[in-house]
Amino acid sequence: MSRPIVVGVDGSPESLAAAEWAAREAVRRDLPLHLVHASEWSPERASSQAAGVVRRHVGQGVLRRAKDRIARFCPDMWITDEQVEDLAVTALSNAARRAELLVVGSRGLSGFTGFLIGSVAQTLAARAPGPVVLVEAGERAEDEHLPDEDGNSSLRTPYRDVVVGIDLGAACDDVIDFAFEAARSRGARLHALHAWSDTDSVALGPGEPAVGEGPAPEEEWRGLLTMVLHNWRDKYPDVDVVETVVKGGAGTHLVRAGSGAGLLVVGRRARESHIGPHTGPVTRTVIHHARCPVAVVPHD
Incomplete structure (x- = not known):
């Protein structure tokens, strides 16, 4: 079976843009797509069973929103997903060992300061065992294409x-x-x-x-x-x-x-x-x- 493209999702605009980009790349490469949500569990944050239920419920919502976003432009895509109770860097690094490509969102800033990445993305870019793609919030399918003859965004x-x-x-x-x-x-x-x-x-x-x-x-x-x-x-x-x-x-x-x-x-x-x-x-x-x-x- 082909190794999937793995994308980390946490509900942020950056991760949703990353999920869309990863889905388009999966179509281009004819590869499966796998979503991973890390609940950022740690011993210091462990508490009651009820807290674990809440974490899982929140994680299910994050994964569902990502899949709904992808379904808008790729309704027939088969997507697998998982929740991992671990730090995001650890969970995504482990998932990357089974992946063809890891895709994560980056924290973008407008203005002159440019493209600032968050600590998770920066650590994964330095440590992941395979290729990592960093995607800014707001990245759209049209942005991958040249503008049309009138200067407008286009998918054609x-x-x-x-x-x-x-x-x-x-x-x-x-x-x-x-x-x-x-x-x-x-x-x-x-x-x-x-x-x-x-x-x-x-x-x-x-x-x-x-x-x-x-x-x-x-x-x-x-x-x-x-x-x-x-x-x-x-x-x-x-x-x-x-x-x-x-x-x-x-x-x-x-x-x-x-x-x-x-x-x-x-x-x-x-x-x-x-x-x-x-x-x-x-x-x-x-x-x-x-x-x-x-x-x-x-x-x-």
Whole structure:
């Protein structure tokens, strides 16, 4: 049986938007959808049997609202669900081990401060064993599509680009494959972006000159990006790919590229550092400031 797309729901606008996004992704990938509600039970909060009944009743209501929301645009979708009496991070991390993809809502702020994620979403982005997609409140199906010729939102227009950040110093198959598959399932263009600085260089092999140290570093990086993506173009011949090489901070450039995208894909190292699981500065910048759904894909 196919592994499901799992979405965490708590009744918030962010989680309901995440549930809708997850349902659309399940349709695109032809995968089952599984909703998880965590009651945030802990020994300190444990009390009477009546309190447990109330928690379960509230959880049933949260799951029902999420399913009703999904049914508005996908009435025939088969959805499974469960309530877990545990902390949300623990419950969703465990569910992610059985999932193809975990989807959670993010706490969005309007104005100039950008996209601030809650502690649960931030922890899952850093710790979950598989890909995690973060979705803002208010995200709609139309937002994944380009505007029509009059500038209006539409479901009939092509999908917006999928943008993927590629670190050519440590290009990761898992991140690239996720991005190509996301573009393929949407019939969208893939925008692959690499950002470089004067201190960056990559050795291609013993005795070979390092990329980035020659007289035309940008052209060298562009050639390396093309080489890295060559096999993926062969694997996904129907995906139109545009490559961009820019100088400067990767996080800033990815946020800018994601402003017109339908999905922004970034990676994070799965190995823990001495300070525990973390996302790294580029991914952290993206998940705090991007204005579209963000997929964080772990890699070695």
